[in-house]
Amino acid sequence: MEKIRKTILLSLFLLTSSQAVALNLGNLQGESRREYKSPRGLSELCVIQKKWPGAVYSNSDVSKENTLCNYDFYLNVGLCPKYTSTNPAILLLEPNAQYSKEAIDASDCQIKSMKLETEAKFKQSVTCSYTPAILAYYHVSRALGNVGRVPTTVLRTMDIVTHAKLTQKANAYLSNIRDPIRLSWEQVALAHKNPRMHPRIFENSLNQIYGALSDNIKKEEQYTDVSGHGDYDSRYQRFLRQKPFLRVASSQGVSQQVGTTEFTQVAQVVLQMKDVADMVLIDTLLNQQDRIGNIHYKFFWYYIDPQTNKLVRRKSDAKIKKDTVQIPEEESREMSGLQAALLKEMVLKDNDCGVTKTNMMKKIGALDKIRHFSYGTYRGLLYFEQTLNTPAAKDYFMTELLFAASEYKSLLKNTQEAKRILMAKCQSGDLHFDVDLETYIPGTQPPAISCTL
Structure with missing residues (x-):
């Protein structure tokens, strides 16, 4: 508890003592912006950032961006402070037949007992959290081919009076609860008393707080297969010893490790290996400090369409109960007779402790150890690195994603180092491009490999 308390205090001190320049809301343009009026007449903003050139954003991404910017804090969504974990946030809750927006706002926000759905989370640069990290993970993920399935995110502001009440x-x-989140909220209260000292939390007029508003992934599970169980301080060393990482670090090909290339038997191992390698890459690029233990998954069906011989992905309502996977009978019937596998898809939903933090993946040399990689992700990295080293890219990260010049420089350096590491492995034949599921469809020829663009 004492160590966590010191970490929280140090994190806030670093934000306070930084040379950051307070955000000017007039400079926020993005791809589009929407304004809302607070009860005292302030114009709150929701900004959808411009898309990274060459990145692939799905129709779902665009739809969710608009959904996030359609939430009116004072009209169509309930607001509650988050009482769990270590980083403070405001939860946006969907009103239902039992609880109207007004009832949610007036409640003590015990949302589990109220059975309310959290639609989005509004986070600021407090404790380990950092707004540019949350924004960057979304766009860098899409630039690399949607690695980590990072939640859609936009920039939002809130009237400082509203946030102070929450x-x-x-x-x-939390006054009588001994928990790290209590210390975090106490620090937020102190920041409210002197907003001028916190330019990474409050915009330059000191009338509003700003942060990242992210879509909330629902019904996810902790991916302990990847993280393992154990002490917090040794979590990254433990990660290196888990079977998923040992597989991506192995010199043996997938067929040697699993003993087959038959789709239904190899699919989970292949997808997990890809997800782990992708996670190591994006965390290395963005200086992630607190990933292990913050990895989740959701169930999806993957099957080969017998008519087109193409891979199909479909959502599943399977659940884990008492360490057993329970599949709805209807799903089992529909998938019977198909070359289908129920797979765990990794979801990187907690991405706030990055950019300015200790690069833990680099510290343990995780990327240097990887021997298996997605060819699609590899090509995405080469294109990203090529585009990143330009004045336009620097302007994008500083204007759209609120990076400081030093933070952009760190990202560029990390990306160039990652490219060098992986390209050298590719050219020496030490990198296996065998973790793309599409290549395990019978009759499919693997792509011709090129180590350079």
Whole structure:
């Protein structure tokens, strides 16, 4: 508890003592922006950032961006402070037949007992959290081919008076609870007393707080297969010893490790290996400090369409109960007779502790150890690195994603190093491009490999 307390205090001190320049809301243009009026007449903003050139954004991404910017804090969504974990946030809750927006706002926000759905989370640069990291993970993920399935994110502001009231509610509820989140909310309350000292939390007029508003992934599970169980301080060393990482670090090909290339038997291992390698890459690029233990997954069916011989992905309602996978009978019937596998898809939903933080993947040399990689992700990295080293790219990260010049420089350096490491392995034949599921469809020829663009 004492170590966590010191970490929280140090994180806020670093944000306070930084040379950051306060955000000017007039400079936020993005791809589009929407304004909302707070009760005292301030114009709150929701900004959808411009898309990274060459990145692939799905129709779902575009739809969710618009959904996030359609939430009106004072009209169509309930607001509650987050009482769990270590990083403070405001939860956006969907009203239902039992709880109207007004009832949610007036409640003590015990949302589990109220059975309310959290639609989005609004986070600031407090404790380990950092707004540019949350924004960057979304766009860099798409630039690399949607690695990690990072939640859609936009930039949002909130009237400082509204946020102060929610902070007061959090501190009142947590006053008799001995938990790290209590310390975090206490620090937020202190920041409210002197907003001028916190330019990474409050915009330059000191009337609004700003942060990242992210879509909330629902019904996810902790991916302990990848993280393992154990002490927090040794979590990254433990990660290196888990079977998923040992597989991507192995010199043996997938067929040697699994003993077959038959789709239904190899699919989970292949997808997991790709997800682990992708995670190591994006965390290396963005200086992630707190990934292990913050990895999740959702169930999806993958099957080969017998008519087109193409890979099809479909959502599943399977659940884990008492360490057993329970599949709805209807799904089992529909998938019977098909070359189908129920797979765990990794979801990287907690991405706030990055960019300015300790690069833990680099510290343990994770990328240097990897021997298996997605060819699609590899090509995405080469294109990203090529595009990143330009004045336009620097402007994009500083204007759209709120990076400082030093943070962009760090990203560029990390990306160039990652390219050098993986390209050298590719050219020496030490990198196996055998973790793309599409290549395990019978009759499919693997792509011709080129180590350069």
